[in-house]
Amino acid sequence: MKKIGKKHWTTLTLLSCLFLAACGGGGGKAVDAPKADTAPSTQQADAGKTEKPAEKLKIGITQIVEHPSLDASREGFIKALSDNGYVDGETVEIEYQSAQGDQSTVSTIAQKFASDKKDAILAISTPSAQAIVKTTEGTDIPVFFTAITDPLSAKLVDNLEKPGKNITGTSDTHPDAIKSMMKTITELFPDAKKVGVIYNSGEANSVVNVDNAKKAMAEFGLEPVEANASNATEVKQAAESLLGRADVLYIPKDNTAVGALQAIIKVAEDNDVPMFVGEMDSVKNGGFAGFGTDYFELGYLTGEMAIKVLKGEAKVGDIPVQFPKELKLAVNKKAAANEGIDLEKLMPVLNPYNPVIIE
Incomplete structure (x- = not known):
């Protein structure tokens, strides 16, 4: 075995001490090494992140x-x-x-x-x-x-x-809608005296509409004849009950009556009874004429x-409650023919209203 010289021994001893210090050996306090920057870059973090969708x-x-x-x-x-x-x-x-x-x-x-x-x-x-x-x-x-x-x-x-x-x-x-309707009825059909009204008395909105219609009728010398329909299946019977008792029909903005509008239209067309309505969509769907908004x-x-x-x-x-700003008169040309109304004869009365004519 080859002897190790004093010089080499000293060198080995120093190396051993350094090795033990670096490993924390010997029970001594280890010297903390500078921590490496192990946090991912912003780009890496964003790439691995699942973005939560915004709640609808x-x-x-x-x-x-x-x-x-x-x-x-x-x-x-x-x-x-x-x-x-x-x-x-x-x-x-x-x-x-x-x-x-x-x-x-x-x-x-x-x-x-x-x-x-x-x-x-x-x-x-x-x-x-x-x-x-x-x-x-x-x-x-x-x-x-x-x-x-x-x-x-x-x-x-x-x-x-x-x-x-x-x-x-x-x-x-619109504050003038119902009054304008009653006025127009008297202008178009001056001989008409009784207006048949179909509505559901259980609907608060319908009661208000009918009350306003009655006031307007009184102003223009018209008499209301009421027929109640509590559901859609009763609407046709209500319309038929007005035959012979009313000169024209008026269907207010009543959800029950409008929901079964085709049943009323059939009665009106089969019996040549002019049918007025409370809003424009009902004119488009077969009513003869009505004032309303879009x-x-x-x-x-x-x-x-x-x-x-x-x-x-x-x-x-x-936010204030808003109301329709525009009131229009719509007339259904086909409905007029189906209800036995001579529209050409009535046009001189209608023209001042600049009506929307629905073909």
């Missing part, structure tokens, strides 16, 4: 029954949302429920929307709005209504300029009100 707003829409005017209001509301970036299936989830004319279903839908804690609710028609207002009372869910005859008498709001609470919306009643535009206006709230630009209770 939940919007509920409910209406008492499906008919053209209410449907147009709904479509206008949704279009306003979409035009402002609130697209169904992308940034919002819209749940639509129709009560199909059943009052118990109206309440069930209202309860569901409230329990779901929707970010906003649109109630189309007075019965639907009343149920939603009652169910969401005391919550902060923004509620919007449209196609409402009289928000005050329906007790949806206490003040039209500043509704307060969590609700606002639009009314479909329900799509009304729904769009309601949607614009909702957008202000969703964007945090306004509180729902601070």
Whole structure:
């Protein structure tokens, strides 16, 4: 075995000490080495991160029954949302429920929307709005209504300029609509004295409309003849009950009657009875004539009100209730022929109104 010299031994001893110090051996305190920068770069972190998609707003829409005017209001509301970036299936989830004319279903839908804690609710028609207002009372869910005859008498709001609470919306009643209709009836059919009115006395909005119609009739020397229909199946019978008792028919903005409008139209056409209606969509669908507003535009206006709230630009209770700004007379040319009306003969009376003629 080869001896190790003193010089080499000293060198080995120093190397051993250094090795033990570096390994923390010998029970001595180790000297911490500078920590390496092991944190991933910002680019690496972003690459490995799964971004959570933004939560969609939940919007509920409910209406008492499906008919053209209410449907147009709904479509206008949704279009306003979409035009402002609130697209169904992308940034919002819209749940639509129709009560199909059943009052118990109206309440069930209202309860569901409230329990779901929707970010906003649109109630189309007075019965639907009343149920939603009652169910969401005391919550902060923004509620919007449209196609409402009289928000005050329906007790949806206490003040039209500043509704307060969590609700606002639009009314479909132009203050001159019913009076203009009764005046036009007397001008077109001066011999007509009795006006048959079909409506559901259980609908608060209908009662208001009919009361206003009676006042207007009295002003123009007309007499109302009422026929009640509590549901859609009773509408045809109600219309038939007016035959021989009324010179013309008037169908107000009543959800039950308008929902079964075709049944009334058949009675009117089969018996050559002029049929007047309370809104323009019913003229498009077979009524002879009526004053009204564009329900799509009304729904769009309601949607614009909702957008202000969703964007945090306004509180729902601070937005005034809105009304139609324009009133138009629409006349259905085909309906006139089907109801035995000589439209050409009546045009000199109609022309000053600049009516919308529906072919």
